[in-house]
Amino acid sequence: MGRGHQRSNQVDRRLRATRKPPDGYVSEYRGDLRFYEGVVQADSFALSAFDGSSPQLFKGKVSGNELKGEQVSARSVNPIAGTRNAQAVLPDAYSLTTMKKGVPFAFTFPDAFTGKPVSLNDPKYRDKVVIVTIMGSWCHNCMDEAALLSPWYEANKKRGVEIIGLAFEYKNDPAFAKARLETVKKRYQIGYDILFAGIVDAKHPSEALPALSEVSVYPTTIFVRRNGEVAKVHTGYSGPATGQYYEEFVKEFTTEMDQLINESVSGETKQRLNK
Missing domain, CATH: 2.70.130 (Cation-dependent Mannose-6-phosphate Receptor; Chain A)
Structure with a gap:
């Protein structure tokens, strides 16, 4: 959530x-x-x-x-x-944000710390499963997600998976964003890439990522297959405060990531991953 x-x-x-x-x-x-x-x-x-x-x-x-x-x-x-309703449920988190038909999911934003342009099409991400999380240093649910993703990435990065954080911040100022995101990176020991995607407001995030139906919830997490296709989009994040719901989500996340990682890859990719 x-x-x-x-x-x-x-x-x-x-x-x-x-x-x-x-x-x-x-x-x-x-x-x-x-x-x-x-x-x-x-x-x-x-x-x-x-x-x-x-x-x-x-x-x-x-x-x-x-x-x-x-x-x-x-x-x-x-x-x-x-x-009171013991059967009350929230909307399916995988149904709230969708991909527009015919619009490729692509982006290029500067690395939040070096300023170097980074694209989803870069060789680093080719033939790999990629998790793209739309986040911000101001978002407590994004921090709960980072607390899960950071150690998971360190344990699984050799399996052919990458994570990219797209940070939308309160100011359209790279220096401001860098300072805020350095704190986040250090606190959660984040080893995956974080890009500065611009200011968080009612319009810019959706305009910056036009392949999505909208960007209005943080985090919104996109799961990309090895062939570049979007497998699914998860809107929001239920953190550890929710107890059993969080535990169920972690199990679901782990199982589904294993499935994506184990999807067939090219012989060239297998050789690279086994090195």
Whole structure:
């Protein structure tokens, strides 16, 4: 799951409370809002967290199967309402962002640290499975994803797989982006490429990647086969705060990446990978 520009004033969410820390979490189609702690007193509840950029508070009351309250942040106060539903599910994360027919998935952006132009068509990525993650240093769900991808890449990079991070930042300033992304790279010990793709706003990311139906959620992760075809697109990110949902995602990710990596490759590629 992830962060993104809200599509409307109404967003489907899943709220779950637990009896041990974290006390609960909130998930929506863009992703979870990370670890929350709180209290329940009689029919009232309060869950709060600080994601590094803004404090968040969910509070309200439960009456029977109905919930009403408000979401409070540093910038706004919004009403929330819901009905208890043990079978509630979020939209399929693989269905929210699609590839446009007839538009090739291609890009060239500068390396965030060296400024050297990098393209998906470069020899480094040829005949390899490539994970392209659309991210930003400001995005907490992107950081949760990096915490998974970084060690996974180090353990699997000799199998013919690469990862490219496309970073959209608050300023269209390479120096600003470099400073922010150096911190991210160091913190998560990232060994894969990170490119500076420009400013994060309502229009530029979608214009910069025209093969996608839209870019509005961070992270959005594209899985590219060895032959250059896009296998699937995952929108958002469910992080470790979601417990069993995160564990299920990690298992699914590992299984599906094994399948992509094991797809047939040319004899030349096999020789190169076995060196």
